[in-house]
Amino acid sequence: MRWYHKSVAAAVIIGAASVAPTVTAPTASADPIACGLVTAQTAAVSAQVASLNTRILAHNAGAPAAMAGGTVAQIAYNGNAAALAAEKATLMAAIGAVEAQALACHTPTKIPEIVGNKAPSPKAPAPQAPPAAPQGAPQIAPRPAPPAPAPAPRVPSLALPRSPLAPTPPPSTLAGPTASLSHPAQPAIDTSGLTNVVPVQDLPGAAPVNTAYNPAEMFGPHGLQPASLPNSAINGANAFRWAVAPANAVGPGMTHDQMIALSFAHTAMDLFPAGSIPSNARGDAYGLWLPPGLSAATNSVPMVVYRGTTKIYAGPLDMFGRPTAVVAYVTPDGIKQGGGTVSEVPIPGAPKGGKYHKGHLCPNAFGCPGNIAQFLSPELQTINTGTGAQLEKLVREVVMGHAHGVPQQNVTWWRVPLYDGNHIRPYAYMVTAYGDKGWYIAPHYIQNY
Numbered sequence: 001m002r003w004y005h006k007s008v009a010a011a012v013i014i015g016a017a018s019v020a021p022t023v024t025a026p027t028a029s030a031d032p033i034a035c036g037l038v039t040a041q042t043a044a045v046s047a048q049v050a051s052l053n054t055r056i057l058a059h060n061a062g063a064p065a066a067m068a069g070g071t072v073a074q075i076a077y078n079g080n081a082a083a084l085a086a087e088k089a090t091l092m093a094a095i096g097a098v099e100a101q102a103l104a105c106h107t108p109t110k111i112p113e114i115v116g117n118k119a120p121s122p123k124a125p126a127p128q129a130p131p132a133a134p135q136g137a138p139q140i141a142p143r144p145a146p147p148a149p150a151p152a153p154r155v156p157s158l159a160l161p162r163s164p165l166a167p168t169p170p171p172s173t174l175a176g177p178t179a180s181l182s183h184p185a186q187p188a189i190d191t192s193g194l195t196n197v198v199p200v201q202d203l204p205g206a207a208p209v210n211t212a213y214n215p216a217e218m219f220g221p222h223g224l225q226p227a228s229l230p231n232s233a234i235n236g237a238n239a240f241r242w243a244v245a246p247a248n249a250v251g252p253g254m255t256h257d258q259m260i261a262l263s264f265a266h267t268a269m270d271l272f273p274a275g276s277i278p279s280n281a282r283g284d285a286y287g288l289w290l291p292p293g294l295s296a297a298t299n300s301v302p303m304v305v306y307r308g309t310t311k312i313y314a315g316p317l318d319m320f321g322r323p324t325a326v327v328a329y330v331t332p333d334g335i336k337q338g339g340g341t342v343s344e345v346p347i348p349g350a351p352k353g354g355k356y357h358k359g360h361l362c363p364n365a366f367g368c369p370g371n372i373a374q375f376l377s378p379e380l381q382t383i384n385t386g387t388g389a390q391l392e393k394l395v396r397e398v399v400m401g402h403a404h405g406v407p408q409q410n411v412t413w414w415r416v417p418l419y420d421g422n423h424i425r426p427y428a429y430m431v432t433a434y435g436d437k438g439w440y441i442a443p444h445y446i447q448n449y
Contacts, residue, residue: 035105041098042109048091053115056084075167075243088114167243167253167428169420170449176349176356176378176425184321185348185424186373207263212251214443215327215414216434219266224440227406230390233444238387241447249430249443253418258324261302261315262416265327268304269311303374307367310334314361314374321348322424323374325416326361330399332408334367343371349378349424356425357384361415363392377417378425380448388429388446395433395441409435418445425449 059080066077095111102109169175179185207218216224228234233242246252250262305312309331315324339360350356359379362368369375379388394403401408413433417426425448432443 034101035107038098038102038105038107038109042102042111045091045094045098046111049095049112049114052084052087052091053112056088056115059084079243167418167445167447169423169427174449175420175423175427176449178422179320179322179348179424180422181319184317184319186317186321186323207250207266209259209263210251210256212246212248214247215250215412215432216440217247220412220434220440221436221438223438224434225438226440226442227394229441229444230387230394232387232390236387238382241383241387243445243447245430245432245443245445247443249432250414250416253428253430254416255318255324255419257318258315258416261324262327264302265313265315265325268302269313269327269329303372305369305372307337307339308333310337310367312362312366312368312375314372317373320419320422320424321373322419322426323361323377323417325414326368326375328362328366328368328413329410330366330395330413331410332400335365335396335399337367339364339366339368339370347373347376347378355381357381359384359388361417361429362413363389365392365396366413377429378448379429383429383446383448388431391431391433391441398435398439403439406435406439407437409437409439411435411439417448 059077062077066073069077091114098111099109177185207213229242233239251259254262302316303314305314310329310333312326312328312334314326318324343358346352347358350358356378357380359377360368360370361375361377364370383389395411395413397403398406398409399411411433412435414431416430418428418430420427428448429446430443431441431446433441
């Protein structure tokens, strides 16, 4: 079951940040036309500084309310902080460019400081009166204070790359059951009854391990066209569950197990050309990567399922018996065939009749199997049959050529559960999808509690 080194990554908070307004930075030149614009550019930048200062002060004053408002308020607050920081970095670059232009044109200019642009200087101690000279002693005039140093020229600060963050895990009261190494959530399930199992002894990785990366940039086409999420993810009652993830979303919040599993995804799917493995009555064909010492009677190894030209990769169960990740290349014939058997047996963390369902990391409607542990995860009913299902429906429409204004294209679907420690239920899912003609759902997190 332990086919590579195990470690668990810590998870921290993220929020969706709005796009900051930008300022067009001039190029320093003594050209008369450029010099004639300095005054107007100075006024425009100064106005934006004033606006940003007002919003920064208002944001900082709202910290106590955000702390008291719970997870949703804190996510929004942190997202606004990230947006303000990005706007400040952009504005600092514009200020530096305007000041450089003013210097080239010999035009005096004064732009106000941005709040928090520099740390406040420590207060100097109040001047003390010199002790009185004894009577009869000569009076000595106090030494004049040295002149204040001229202020250093302002250098525009560079925007430092922010570490990608993940949603915050739930409080312990909502975290749900746990597993252990000795009692994993999902024991190895016998897959010896599966037909057309193709063991592969050596499967090299194709993506960096322990490095965050954007799957659409690594494996998708150029010229991606970001698409809108379903309305339920924007305006519905569960819209608060959705948060924009970093573009390089493969990595943040994921365990080492998951990073290694994802590094094999595309190599595993490309291992066999579509149609090269004979199909059984349901059209299933399974490929298991079997490291030395493991047999086909375990599903604790990566698996590939072929449904016509649809190829579906599932990472192994991790050391706690939880699914790690699913990547699927979805085509029309896979959707037409469907996913075959859907087991009614509950999975750990999703007892029958509860608010958590046996969710599919890759839906049955894409052609993904519904009776193999690597593909199943405890998922809130409101996601499984609501907002998450609507995203799956949108992907299906794109693949089948039924999405208005979008050309038919095959779509690569990624879904990765994020875990807190050894808890069985994911506290969030990272999901993204990209078509082979540029259609694109940017990475998002979906809160699962």
